[in-house]
Each structure stands twice: as structure tokens, then as C-alpha cells.
Amino acid sequence: MSGTDATLARARELLADHPVVDGHNDLPWALRQHVRYDLDRCDIAVDQSAAGLHTDLPRLRAGGVGGQFWSVFVRADMAGDEAVSATLEQIDVVRRLAERHPADLRLAFTADDMEAARAEGRIASLMGAEGGHSINCSLATLRALHRLGVRYMTLTHNDNIPWADSATDVPAVGGLTRFGEEVVREMNRVGMLVDLSHVADDTMRDALRVTEAPVIFSHSSARGVCDHPRNIPDDVLGSLAANGGLAMATFVPKFILPEAGVWMRAADENMRAHGLHALDTTPEAMAVHHAFEEANPRPRATTATVADHLDHMREVAGVDHIGLGGDYDGTAFTPDGLSDVSGYPNLIAELLRRGWSEADLAKLTWQNAVRVLRAAEDVARELSATRGPSIATIDQLDGTGARPGA
Numbered sequence: 001m002s003g004t005d006a007t008l009a010r011a012r013e014l015l016a017d018h019p020v021v022d023g024h025n026d027l028p029w030a031l032r033q034h035v036r037y038d039l040d041r042c043d044i045a046v047d048q049s050a051a052g053l054h055t056d057l058p059r060l061r062a063g064g065v066g067g068q069f070w071s072v073f074v075r076a077d078m079a080g081d082e083a084v085s086a087t088l089e090q091i092d093v094v095r096r097l098a099e100r101h102p103a104d105l106r107l108a109f110t111a112d113d114m115e116a117a118r119a120e121g122r123i124a125s126l127m128g129a130e131g132g133h134s135i136n137c138s139l140a141t142l143r144a145l146h147r148l149g150v151r152y153m154t155l156t157h158n159d160n161i162p163w164a165d166s167a168t169d170v171p172a173v174g175g176l177t178r179f180g181e182e183v184v185r186e187m188n189r190v191g192m193l194v195d196l197s198h199v200a201d202d203t204m205r206d207a208l209r210v211t212e213a214p215v216i217f218s219h220s221s222a223r224g225v226c227d228h229p230r231n232i233p234d235d236v237l238g239s240l241a242a243n244g245g246l247a248m249a250t251f252v253p254k255f256i257l258p259e260a261g262v263w264m265r266a267a268d269e270n271m272r273a274h275g276l277h278a279l280d281t282t283p284e285a286m287a288v289h290h291a292f293e294e295a296n297p298r299p300r301a302t303t304a305t306v307a308d309h310l311d312h313m314r315e316v317a318g319v320d321h322i323g324l325g326g327d328y329d330g331t332a333f334t335p336d337g338l339s340d341v342s343g344y345p346n347l348i349a350e351l352l353r354r355g356w357s358e359a360d361l362a363k364l365t366w367q368n369a370v371r372v373l374r375a376a377e378d379v380a381r382e383l384s385a386t387r388g389p390s391i392a393t394i395d396q397l398d399g400t401g402a403r404p405g406a
Helices: 003-017 027-035 057-062 080-100 110-119 138-145 178-190 200-212 234-243 258-273 283-295 303-317 342-355 358-386 394-398
Strands: 021-025 064-069 105-107 123-130 150-154 194-195 215-217 245-248 322-324
Touching: 003 322, 003 342, 003 358, 021 080, 021 123, 021 322, 021 342, 021 358, 027 064, 027 080, 057 064, 057 342, 064 080, 064 110, 064 358, 080 123, 080 194, 105 110, 110 123, 110 358, 123 194, 138 150, 178 200, 178 303, 178 358, 178 394, 194 200, 194 358, 200 234, 215 394, 234 245, 234 303, 245 303, 258 283, 303 322, 303 342, 322 358, 342 358
Parallel strands: 021 064, 064 123, 105 123, 123 150, 150 194, 194 215, 215 245, 245 322
Antiparallel strands: none
């Protein structure tokens, strides 16, 4: 066996004991786009690569994935009750997947559930809502999503919302408004992790100031390696040790490789010129992307590119505060060696070659994510004993002009 093969074999052995908990996978939205949630037309029990998907059960198993936060994302141009209803549809499909594949998937709501799933040889299936527009400025809706199993909420997606600024929009409120701070406090009280991927730097810092529980970045990498607003600045990475939080590195090429970001902006313009949304990954949209790529060769991110981010994140945040959040089925392109969810062993092998210890890799893949969820549960237990559900409204805290039409 060659040295490369031996290292890959060692990576697979490590993942058998300490499987990956991935912070963000957009399969539910892909199922909405591709087959309108018809699971007979897209059976993830068999390989779905021919359908253009990154995720299915055989490849999750091959990748050593033992815990998956399924994103119950809805696009930011969906607003109000439409966004809430679409989020409920996303939650429904995750639950249906678990019911359909009970030998492989187990719904998980707590850290103990995650450990039980691992002991059973099943993939712990958790949910994260991507964007505060999913609660339509309603703390009661936030609580309802938590009761349905949502265990983190990304405060924004690509656009600002009335109570929080996004990383990829023009600043409007300067971080979090008073209502935004109340959202964070209520998330702490119920045990929903505050996810700071996608948010503006001021929103990150406001949330860290207000929160009483660890925060996460479900799919963000290091700005010190690639200067993109979707990544985490070093001062925020460095604050995670005091907070107890977790930064889960993403694999999206435009966020991790500067040249890929330049190329992707041109590709997105090409999509819009064809009347397509930049985030569309249906076969028709991918055909447009691939035609553009053929005429304009794409810069290639690799496993080494991701490892560079993880090296930096470990140095700045500490090994207890990093994880993985690939964003599979939420991106049109992926790094070489990490083309789909089966690729995690390639990344672990790269880190082994760089001298990462197996103890540190076990933290990266499994232990840190379980610890952070357990810590959020502990904080929620303490807070809920002394504080009742908040009934505050955005109009009360931010004024009647806080929402369009208010």
C-alpha cells in the first residue's frame, strides 16, 4: 500500500470512530427545486450524482458522515407568511426522509440523540433554518420552529432583514436592532443555536455581546485566508474561545479561493443574463453554468485550499472551536477532491499529512459539534427556569417603521 493509500485508510478508520458532523447541507432545497419534494422521483437510497445532486445515503456513508444539519433554507426573496410556509415544507421533507430511511437516518434534537444515533450506526439528522426571514419577525414562530426540531437559525441569508444586517447587503441597521437582540436572547432561552454565517461583521459582534450561549458559524471559512465578506474575520474567530462557539469551515470555492470568487461573479452575471437565479442548481441552470465554464475555465479549489483555512482557523480560534460545514447541494461548484459528500476522507487525509493529531481531528469532525449543542441545551435549561417566553414585538422594540407596511 502506498503512503497516500495508507493515509486515506487511516482517515477512514478515524471517521468510523469519530464521524463528521456537517453543519450545513441544502438537500431539502434541492429536492424542492428538482422534484418538488416527490421522494419517489429522487430516492436518496441510491446514488443521485446523475441527477446533479451532491448528497445521497451511499455517499454519506462513504464520506464518514455521522451527523448532518439539514438546512431548511428558503430564499431571501421569499418573505412574510410565504417564507414561514416554505420553511415548514422544508422541515416536513427532512422528517419524511428520516421516516423513509429509518435504518440510515435518525432525527436528532439533542446532543444525547446525536450520540445515540452514532451508537446505532445511523446518521443523526438535525435541522437549521437559514435566515431570520423564516420567522417573519415573530418570536412565537421562532419557538414553533424549535418545537418542530430546528436547532439553529442563521440570523440572515444574503439580504438584510428588518432586525439584522447581512454580510452581502448594504448595512441598514448597524448590526442587530433591539428586536434582533431579543431574538438572540430567545434563541438562548429555548436552546436554538445562534448561527452567524451570512451575517455582517457588526451583526456577528452584536450577537457575541448579547448571547449567553455558544454561537456557531455553520458554513463559513477564514477571511484571513480569503478576503470575502462571507468569511469570519480574525478578531471574531479569536473570540470564539471565550464564547465556547464553533466555526465550521465551508467548501464553497468562491468563499475559499480569491480567483474563484472573481470567476463566480462573472458566472452569476451570466446566469442572470439567461433569466436564472444565481443560486439555481437545477439541471437546466447547471447546463448554463457548464457552458460558461467551457468558454471561461474555472479556477479550481482543492482539498488543500480547505485545509489552508482549517490550519488558520485552528491557529486563531483553537482546535476546540472549529468544525466542517460543506454547503453541499447549496453550491454549483465544489473543490477538487471534495466533489460531493463522499469526499470527507480526502480532507482528513490531507490534514493527517499536515501533522494534525487524531485527537484534534476527532474534535474537528464530531466532538466539537456535540459539545456546542450540549452547551446550548445547558444554557436553555438555566434560562428557562428563570425567564418565560418573550412576547416582545419588533414594533415595540424598534418602532412602528421597522417593517415595510407596519
